[in-house]
Amino acid sequence: xxxxxxxxxxxxxxxxxxxxxxxxxxxxxxxxxxxxxxxxxxxxxxxxxxxxxxxxxxxxxxxxxxxxxxxxxxxxxxxxxxxxxxxxxxxxxxxxxxxxxxxxxxxxxxxxxxxxxxxxxxxxxxxxxxxxxxxxxxxxxxxxxxxxxxxxxxxxxxxxxxxxxxxxxxxxxxxxxxxxxxxxxxxxxxxxxxxxxxxxxxxxxxxxxxxxxxxxx
Amino acid sequence: xxxxxxxxxxxxxxxxxxxxxxxxxxxxxxxxxxxxxxxxxxxxxxxxxxxxxxxxxxxxxxxxxxxxxxxxxxxxxxxxxxxxxxxxxxxxxxxxxxxxxxxxxxxxxxxxxxxxxxxxxxxxxxxxxxxxxxxxxxxxxxxxxxxxxxxxxxxxxxxxxxxxxxxxxxxxxxxxxxxxxxxxxxxxxxxxxxxxxxxxxxxxxxxxxxxxxxxxxxxxxxxxxxxxxxxxxxxxxxxxxxxxxxxxxxxxxxxxxxxxxxxxxx
Numbered sequence: 460x461x462x463x464x465x466x467x468x469x470x471x472x473x474x475x476x477x478x479x480x481x482x483x484x485x486x487x488x489x490x491x492x493x494x495x496x497x498x499x500x501x502x503x504x505x506x507x508x509x510x511x512x513x514x515x516x517x518x519x520x521x522x523x524x525x526x527x528x529x530x531x532x533x534x535x536x537x538x539x540x541x542x543x544x545x546x547x548x549x550x551x552x553x554x555x556x557x558x559x560x561x562x563x564x565x566x567x568x569x570x571x572x573x574x575x576x577x578x579x580x581x582x583x584x585x586x587x588x589x590x591x592x593x594x595x596x597x598x599x600x601x602x603x604x605x606x607x608x609x610x611x612x613x614x615x616x617x618x619x620x621x622x623x624x625x626x627x628x629x630x631x632x633x634x635x636x637x638x639x640x641x642x643x644x645x646x647x648x649x650x651x652x653x654x655x656x657x658x659x660x661x662x663x664x665x666x667x668x669x670x671x672x673x674x675x676x
Numbered sequence: 677x678x679x680x681x682x683x684x685x686x687x688x689x690x691x692x693x694x695x696x697x698x699x700x701x702x703x704x705x706x707x708x709x710x711x712x713x714x715x716x717x718x719x720x721x722x723x724x725x726x727x728x729x730x731x732x733x734x735x736x737x738x739x740x741x742x743x744x745x746x747x748x749x750x751x752x753x754x755x756x757x758x759x760x761x762x763x764x765x766x767x768x769x770x771x772x773x774x775x776x777x778x779x780x781x782x783x784x785x786x787x788x789x790x791x792x793x794x795x796x797x798x799x800x801x802x803x804x805x806x807x808x809x810x811x812x813x814x815x816x817x818x819x820x821x822x823x824x825x826x827x828x829x830x831x832x833x834x835x836x837x838x839x840x841x842x843x844x845x846x847x848x849x850x851x852x853x854x855x856x857x858x859x860x861x862x863x864x865x866x867x868x869x870x871x872x873x874x875x876x877x878x879x880x881x882x883x884x885x886x887x888x889x890x891x892x893x894x895x896x897x898x899x900x901x902x903x904x905x906x907x908x909x910x911x912x913x914x915x916x917x918x919x920x921x922x923x924x925x926x927x928x929x930x931x932x933x934x935x936x937x938x939x940x941x942x
Binding site: 467506507515518519521523524525526527530539547564569572606613615635637638650653660661664667668 | 682683685686687689690692714715717718719720721722723725726727728729730731732733734735736737741743744747748751752753754755758759763783927928930942
């Protein structure tokens with residue numbers, strides 16, 4: 460498990476100019492236009508840009524999927540769905556808001572969370588069937604795994620954040636940076652970073668208290 | 677009573693250590709503690725390793741693109757050798773996959789579906805390294821208290837709790853911690869550390885919550901015996917774990933994540 464965490468903390472995104480947690484430039488020997496141009500063409504619906512995006516970033520996306528589910532059908536579904544959703548939902552990608560790989564990683568997070576939710580539904584269905592088969596006394600439906608539901612809900616809320624709030628909270632959540640490191644990375648004043656973190660966490664809390672309560676009821 | 681600022685409560689929810697005054701207040705204030713707990717729920721949901729920034733790349737299997745092409749109707753294709761070259765061979769990920777149920781419908785007895793490490797990674801590394809030591813510390817710590825029989829009863833206070841500090845990971849550090857109550861009611865933690873000098877940096881003592889989601893820095897420890905007066909109002913039930921870490925002289929006041937010894941007060 461230490462190995463799992465090690466590479467990420469040592470990894471430092473190399474793209475500056477956006478507040479972003481992840482954007483790995485294309486390998487130096489890759490042919491085709493630069494990453495920014497791939498992003499613009501992707502947004503414009505150029506099919507070749509989807510193929511380039513796959514060449515450059517499918518391994519990163521698949522690496523996340525394998526980390527979450529191990530090699531196999533679930534991980535492959537996540538990777539596949541990430542690119543399909545990214546393409547069909549490309550109108551939601553704004554090249555001026557951040558690089559394409561960062562956006563793809565955000566889509567992949569949704570797919571991972573959705574897969575957890577699907578597995579949770581299957582688990583509850585299986586438990587209900589098993590209880591039925593064994594004629595166990597009724598104990599009510601198996602509870603929803605609230606962390607699984609919270610993740611789907613909160614990833615959606617992150618999508619609604621503008622910059623720099625979104626980039627700041629992603630650096631804190633997904634790159635494990637302290638607020639001091641985030642300030643250094645982004646060049647934003649420490650107080651600004653702290654107050655964005657606070658407001659975003661309050662927003663996520665409010666979202667859980669309003670919608671999460673209904674979801675878990 | 678002056679409460680923590682909303683900004684500090686946000687940082688505490690992220691697991692960042694607060695300045696000593698704020699940390700001491702937070703440890704004793706139910707209102708601030710509740711607020712941190714409410715904010716932390718979002719952190720625990722999202723700041724998990726599975727959603728973290730991409731780690732080692734894994735080349736997708738060659739057939740994967742076909743499904744994307746079918747679903748999108750896109751007529752061009754990525755060059756297979758470029759995809760294959762973008763990562764080490766598939767099936768040999770650099771990091772072990774997280775343990776999850778294998779089949780699409782796991783049997784009911786399976787462990788929880790989403791393997792959650794509900795802490796920030798720096799913290800979770802501490803947590804993982806320590807899990808076994810905590811259990812051992814519980815048993816040994818309790819034994820140590822029972823066996824003491826007042827051997828330093830003539831000392832400067834009444835012992836209220838003690839812990840054996842067991843080495844973590846590959847460290848050779850070990851020791852003992854004891855909390856005594858002085859006549860004036862203040863609590864003092866005495867740490868007896870047996871360890872070689874660290875190759876770099878220095879040892880620091882901390883009190884942790886059992887889940888390692890909260891930390892109170894105590895100060896620098898050298899090999900031998902050190903005493904730390906604990907903040908008034910500190911609830912040792914909430915911060916029962918004594919932790920010794922190696923810290924670098926890097927100006928970063930947060931826990932390095934490198935713990936060398938730990939034990940639970942009992």
